[in-house]
Amino acid sequence: MASPLKCDLCTKPATVHLTQIVNNKVHKVDLCEACAQAKGVTDPSGFSLADLLLKASLTPEAAVAEGLRCEHCGFTQGDFKKHGRFGCAHCYDTFKGMIEPMLDNMHKGTTHTGKVPHKALDRKLLTDRLSKLEGNLDEAIKAERYEDAARYRDEIHQVKQTFGQKLTR
């Protein structure tokens, strides 16, 4: 981000930059994390998300996101301003540029370090692999590449076995 601004309330470096427009006048406030929290700026219940978003949308990367629309669910940035919630999980990819600066203020960190749904992820990995191999097998048969087809068939067999061991209970 920009040059190391100092907090308006103390002397620590400011990490929260707030721009408010009141009666057509622009007010800019720069705060350090501690003061921002004390003032309730980072409190999502006391501070509207739409306001945070408005602030984020002033940054150049986010301006590009203005016309974006999630291709999975049709959700737009305007919808987020209105609801404060996303349309589907893919929105996090679509609106990445807008959401990333928000997360820094909202949470303790920006990277997940907690529980991982290993079982579900393994299952997805295997199903993806399986459908890819089955596609390959079909293609190989159509093209009469029988050696390849036999190899794919064996691999499919192997994946299915792992699938059975890992995922059925």
Next chain:
Amino acid sequence: MKSTRSNKLSDKNSRGKDMTLASLLSTPSELTDTASSKCAIVLMTRVRLARNLAGKSFPGWAKEKERTTIMEACREAVVATPQMKRSLSTTVDELSELEKQILVERHLISRELSGAKSGAGVIISKDQAFSVMINEEDHLRIQTLRAGFQLKKTWNAINDLDTALEDKLDYAFSPTLGYLTACPTNLGTGMRASAMMHLPALVISSQMEKVVRAVNQLGMVVRGLFGEGSDASGSIFQISNQTTLGESEEDIIKRLGSVLNSIVEHELNARDRLMENDAPKVFDKIGRAYGILQNSHLLSSGEAMNLLSLLRLGIDLGVFPDNSRCVIDRLFIEAQPGHIQHTTKHDLESSERDTLRAEKLRVEFAAFAKPTFAINGKN
């Protein structure tokens, strides 16, 4: 197999609505029947996880048809878990306004779910320790509730249920952002851990504002008994983590635990100071509360909560025996408007409810233990 055993809350074909709701209310529950001296200040611990299915729109954005598909998939997975054996499973549409209110008063569903569009539902375990809301803000809101201060145990219990659900459901998950939720404030762990604390001495000595400020600075949130926007009647407060991303579940729980411990310590200090400086005033408050509960004929739910709170303080100070604590905790819930309305057939005006509440409490407190006012064993 499972569905025939699961006891539907409002299955009109089998037993009729009231019968099944009555069975829920009369079954001993975690919150109303297990309070002990271990719950002196922390009444209960609660952990909830927000989860969503991969590839589906979030509930607030999904069309009705998709919501129904999501609900069926989630419901099937939830009732199949061992934790939900013989559970109650119902859609929001099947519930009357009163039934919804009762479930909110028992902390089993949220206000948001009770006002949800069609295609939303809830599954509640027999002991009411687990509840899973479907299509509230997220596809799944899994909740575990335990009486007393039991953060680790509660987390382990909900972690097991969540892992069991993972067997059947593909969660929306990103390696960097964690569990993907409708609102970015729940990203990451999707976990909100909270404790319900009874803090009468901090309230009496006007220290709550200071405590709230300090707790906020530590990244935790203080709310009233029924969550966001509710008041703190009965000196009961809910304290929970504010952030969900960038820290593991165990770390959040550890941090919350140490904040809670220090609040407990402050409350105990405030009680000691009150007793040292002004024991007659404290005893007077408790004695009057006891008198009103035994003799009043009109009681609003707010007043009842405050009187019950003073009696609970009395139990902690040894004025009443330890085993009466669970009576108070049960009454905290049974004195709520929905629970009072449920005791009678016809619709009550608020003043009629106050009469009925006073009557119920007179009966309860006629049979309550007699007080013994003594400072450290001396009269």
